[in-house]
Amino acid sequence: IIVQIEVWATFDFYRNFWNINPFNPKNNRNYDTTVTKLKTSVPTHPTLRGNPFFWSVPQHDNNARLLSFQQRFVDKLLSYSLRHDNILYCMDNETTVTSDWGKFWAEYIRMKALMEDKEVLCTEMWDAWDLSHPQHYETMDHPETYAFIDISQNNHNTGAIHWNNGITQMKRLEKLGYLRPLNNVKVYGNDGGRHKTTRQATEAFIRNVLMGCASTRFHRPTSGQGLNERARAVIRSMRELSDKVNVYRGKPENELILGTENAEAYCMASPGKEYVVYFPKGGTAYLNIYDILNGGSVEWLDVLNSKWSGKKKFRSGNSLDITCPTEGHWIAVIKAE
Structure with missing residues (x-):
């Protein structure tokens, strides 16, 4: 304290x-x-x-x-x-x-x-x-x-x-x-x-x-x-x-958010390793994952209930569509394999 x-x-x-x-x-x-x-x-x-x-x-x-x-x-x-x-x-x-x-x-x-x-x-x-x-x-x-x-x-x-x-x-x-x-x-x-x-x-x-x-x-x-x-x-x-995630290593990287649909989003990242995207009101964002070479996983944190969802795998590519499970305060954690 x-x-x-x-x-x-x-x-x-x-x-x-x-x-x-x-x-x-x-x-x-x-x-x-x-x-x-x-x-x-x-x-x-x-x-x-x-x-x-x-x-x-x-x-x-x-x-x-x-x-x-x-x-x-x-x-x-x-x-x-x-x-x-x-x-x-x-x-x-x-x-x-x-x-x-x-x-x-x-x-x-x-x-x-x-x-x-x-x-x-x-x-x-x-x-x-x-x-x-x-x-x-x-x-x-x-x-x-x-x-x-x-x-x-x-x-x-x-x-x-x-x-x-x-x-x-x-x-x-x-x-x-x-x-x-x-x-x-x-x-x-x-x-x-x-x-x-x-x-x-x-x-x-x-x-x-x-x-x-x-x-x-x-x-x-x-x-x-x-x-x-x-x-x-x-x-x-x-x-x-x-x-x-290592919040001490990550930096604000909103430039990695390529676009959104009905969403406001904020990103902290260690490119190629870890990404955190916060959605205050739900919605969809498109994240630049060009630096992720071997695929990775997405996990969701329901902020007001402090509960995690199960991990979902994704393949490497130029961008990743991330859509909140519902409206509300959600955080997506994206990690490279």
Whole structure:
């Protein structure tokens, strides 16, 4: 089990949450509004960056009084978390503030860990849904500061946009020599909730696995599935899949899908060896199997029931027609002999 801590819970510092936050000057006796420049009321949304709390670092306000208490808060957090080696550190939640803020805290946390003979891994979580937004490059293009990349906000996107958004950045990072693990600590979607649907959450979770992300996790209700029956079924099926094929060797290869009939399909493959094709709503796809020389087999995984069908053999050729047994979430596993 890996725990990812969000050091500064962005929404705790705005609107009603700020009214009860201990850092609010009206809620403590350590400082007042004059010394810290903090406001007792911040009624705006975090995207407007209206709280001076996030500008205390030396590169901006250099607010030593406020910063000293922020450091003591982080020190207290680390006094517990550094006892464990399964902790990842994310500086913020859906932030839009200056990148200097996250960099300061990532370096501070790494320094404190080194003093305890520990090595820790840090990242930042930006608010933009588009992974090509300049915000995300402040994390992606700085491996010296951030050892992994959180792309949770991509899970607000759906279908091919979600898939291509992640893969485009993976390819870019690989070309630059900056490729590191990409995490999804929040997969949104719950029927009746605020963000996306249960179906969209299921699809995004599975696509994250097939595109090669290091982790994927359903967000808590009502914004996500949490660990309900649907979530457990999907997680179980992804474990079944990772036991069946080498997901660490495979890469997203939608170029191998030559066409579809009434279907949306996503492919991960080690060409000539293993292929995984995910169908969110059933249908038929035509897969390029030119690299399979001696035939192979197709096996189906019913995602929501975590059940496999019997294997069916096929001969080598240029393409393979793969048709889902029924509608719904299906994964075809194609293996060469």
